[in-house]
Amino acid sequence: MKNALITGSTRGIGEQIALELEKSGYRVFGCARGQHDRKNFLSIDLSEPNNAKVLYLKAKEALGHIDILVNNAGMYDYCPVEKTDFNTMQKMINLNFTSAFLLCSYVAQDMKQNMWGRIVNIGSISGAVGEANASLYSATKSALSGLTKSLALELAQYNITINQINPGWVDTNLSESALNEEEKKETTEIIPQRRFIEPIEIAKLCKYLVSQDAKGLTGQSINLCAGLSCGA
Numbered sequence: 001m002k003n004a005l006i007t008g009s010t011r012g013i014g015e016q017i018a019l020e021l022e023k024s025g026y027r028v029f030g031c032a033r034g035q036h037d038r039k040n041f042l043s044i045d046l047s048e049p050n051n052a053k054v055l056y057l058k059a060k061e062a063l064g065h066i067d068i069l070v071n072n073a074g075m076y077d078y079c080p081v082e083k084t085d086f087n088t089m090q091k092m093i094n095l096n097f098t099s100a101f102l103l104c105s106y107v108a109q110d111m112k113q114n115m116w117g118r119i120v121n122i123g124s125i126s127g128a129v130g131e132a133n134a135s136l137y138s139a140t141k142s143a144l145s146g147l148t149k150s151l152a153l154e155l156a157q158y159n160i161t162i163n164q165i166n167p168g169w170v171d172t173n174l175s176e177s178a179l180n181e182e183e184k185k186e187t188t189e190i191i192p193q194r195r196f197i198e199p200i201e202i203a204k205l206c207k208y209l210v211s212q213d214a215k216g217l218t219g220q221s222i223n224l225c226a227g228l229s230c231g232a
């Protein structure tokens with residue numbers, strides 16, 4: 001049985017990934033700031049960089065070892081560059097990038113020993129193509145793409161793959177708090193498929209990426225975005 005650590009597992013994309021992997025027989029350890037009734041779970045704030053180590057050690061204690069890491073927890077901020085405050089900047093870099101980097105560095109040791117591993121980073125098309133008034137968010141997600149490609153090279157010889165899913169707009173709390181009803185309607189009109197992605201679509205792709213069938217796929221960023229990243 002394979003063991004998976006999933007960050008931000010209590011709602012939205014992370015919750016669907018946790019449910020989908022559990023349905024397929026994986027043992028899942030989840031986390032979020034809030035509480036959850038899941039057995040293998042830690043309430044923790046990953047925007048505090050030292051907490052990545054705490055989470056890793058708790059997950060390892062509960063599961064024995066970690067085969068799969070899904071770096072999903074993230075925050076979004078829609079804000080012109082000149083108004084972005086330093087605290088938000090530090091918090092977002094810590095959560096969207098630093099915690100993911102640190103978790104990769106911890107699990108890589110175990111995965112190398114086991115000669116098998118899967119890492120999936122949840123990026124964003126904002127990191128693939130840029131988003132006006134979300135430069136900080138976009139920068140953190142682009143940084144994840146660099147990490148994904150570099151670690152793919154570094155870990156390839158150990159049967160460890162690392163890939164990134166870049167969602168477009170997804171129906172979750174994150175998009176609900178970013179857009180009011182009117183903005184959601186306007187946004188839908190510029191998406192080629194005229195719809196938001198459902199979290200389960202991301203979860204199904206993630207399930208494939210962590211499977212044995214996907215062993216040749218590494219270092220890739222896949223835009224699951226209803227066509228949004230293709231241009232107008």
Ligand SMILES: NC(=O)c1ccc[n+]([C@@H]2O[C@H](COP(=O)([O-])OP(=O)(O)OC[C@H]3O[C@@H](n4cnc5c(N)ncnc54)[C@H](OP(=O)(O)O)[C@@H]3O)[C@@H](O)[C@H]2O)c1
Pocket residue numbers: 007008009010011012013014031032033034035044045046047072073074075076095122123124125166167168169170171172173174175
């Ligand atoms: N929704 C979209 O349109 C969209 C588009 C592109 C990319 N994404 C990316 O997809 C990922 C998941 O987004 P989502 O839409 O599913 O978001 P969501 O519905 O807001 O869920 C976020 C999850 O992460 C947890 N979380 C948030 N801040 C955390 C922190 N500081 N420490 C630990 N856990 C934390 C949340 O629980 P707590 O609040 O209890 O901590 C929750 O479980 C993010 O990386 C996001 O950037 C989303």
